[in-house]
Amino acid sequence: MTKQRQAVAGVLREAGGHLSAEEIFRLAKERLPSISRATVYNNLHAMEEEKSIRRISVDGADLYDKAYTPHPHLICEMCGRVEDLPLPWLDDRLAEVLGETPTSYEFKINYICPACRKKAEK
DSSP, X not given: OXXXXXXXXXXXXXXXXXXXXXXXXXXXXXXXXXOOHHHHHHHHHHHHHTTSSEEEEETTEEEEESOOSOOOEEEETTTOOEEEXXXXXXXXXXXXXXXXXXXXXXXXXXXXXXXXXXXXXX
16 A cells, blocks of 8 residues: 555544545645645546445535445534434345345435534524
């Protein structure tokens, strides 16, 4: 693995959430000042192709998830924050209905997160 790929993978692995390519570029540049924007984008594309990361489209923007395994996401309609929503029973139910395990799916639930709800109440 190249040092550029290691930087991008490290940013995603240590991320507390889902990051845009620009956020990944900025954080990778802190680790490896010589890394270029094109290199980050190329690595993200390659990592998505090899199914080591997942790209999530939210309101026309792409965010990257360090986990490729299928799982739903909660998306706040106010701040745009994306959170994982682990529902292991869903995978079991999908496998039961389909007769096989799905290789991937996109399941996004829009809601208003607790922080935005609290702001709106004030």
